[in-house]
Amino acid sequence: MLEIWGRPYSSNVIPVIWAANELGLDYTLQLAGGSFGKLDTEAYAQINPNRMIPAIRDGDFALWESLTIVRYLCDRYGAGTLSPSNIQTRAIADQWMEWSASRAFGPVIYLFFATVRTQPDQRDPEKIAKLRDEAHEALTLLDQHLADKAYVCGDSFTMADIPLGCVAYRYFNVEVDRPPLPNVEAWYQRLAERPAYRDHVMRHFGTNPDEWSALEKACASEGVL
Numbered sequence: 001m002l003e004i005w006g007r008p009y010s011s012n013v014i015p016v017i018w019a020a021n022e023l024g025l026d027y028t029l030q031l032a033g034g035s036f037g038k039l040d041t042e043a044y045a046q047i048n049p050n051r052m053i054p055a056i057r058d059g060d061f062a063l064w065e066s067l068t069i070v071r072y073l074c075d076r077y078g079a080g081t082l083s084p085s086n087i088q089t090r091a092i093a094d095q096w097m098e099w100s101a102s103r104a105f106g107p108v109i110y111l112f113f114a115t116v117r118t119q120p121d122q123r124d125p126e127k128i129a130k131l132r133d134e135a136h137e138a139l140t141l142l143d144q145h146l147a148d149k150a151y152v153c154g155d156s157f158t159m160a161d162i163p164l165g166c167v168a169y170r171y172f173n174v175e176v177d178r179p180p181l182p183n184v185e186a187w188y189q190r191l192a193e194r195p196a197y198r199d200h201v202m203r204h205f206g207t208n209p210d211e212w213s214a215l216e217k218a219c220a221s222e223g224v225l
C-alpha cells in the first residue's frame, strides 16, 4: 500500500495527493508535519532525512521532494498518460515542472502569505503589488505557451499540469487585482472540471470555517490553509 506522509493542506503536499488521485491510486495518508509531529522520529528520518513533508513509501521504497514524487508516481502508474511516453514530450513536461518550482511557485506562495495568511490590518500594499507583478510576469510566459494548447504538454492533461495547477489555484484566489491572462484562465477552468483537482486542490483555501472538516480545522489552527 502506498503511504503519503504530510498535511493535506500544505503547498508541497497537495501536488502529490492530486497526482495520486488522478492516477486512481489506493494510498494511506499519514498525517505528519506541523502539530501532527512525527518528523523528528527516527522512523521518519528513514523515510525523509530532511525531516520535511511530503514523503512517500511505496512498499519498501521511500522517496522525498514533492515534484520527484509526482514524477515517480506518474512514471510508475501513469506511463503513456500522465507521464508522456515520447521522451521529448516527457522532457517538456519535466521542464515546466522545474519552471513551476523555480519561477512561479515563489511569487505566488509569497503573495498568498502576504494576503490570505496576513491579517488585513497588517497587510503591506506595496509588497502585495510587487509580488502580484512578479507572479503575473512569470505566468505571462505560461500564458504565451498555452496560446495554442489545452494543457501544458498539448492536447492532454499530464504531470506537467500538476505543480502549475496548484500554483494557479492560489494565484486566482488571492484577493488582488489581476491583469488578464486569458490562456492561463481558460486552462485553469479546464482543470476545475477535473474531480481530483476540485477535491484535493480547490477545497483547501479556507473561506468558510463552518464548512470545514475536523481535519481542515486542525490544519487551519496551525496556519497551513
Ligand SMILES: N[C@@H](CCC(=O)N[C@@H](CS)C(=O)NCC(=O)O)C(=O)O
Pocket: 010, 011, 012, 013, 032, 033, 034, 039, 051, 052, 053, 054, 064, 065, 066, 067
Ligand atoms: N522542496 C521540498 C520542500 C518541502 C517543504 O518545504 N516542506 C514543508 C511543508 S510545505 C515542511 O516540511 N515543513 C515542516 C512542517 O510542515 O512541519 C519539496 O518540494 O518537497
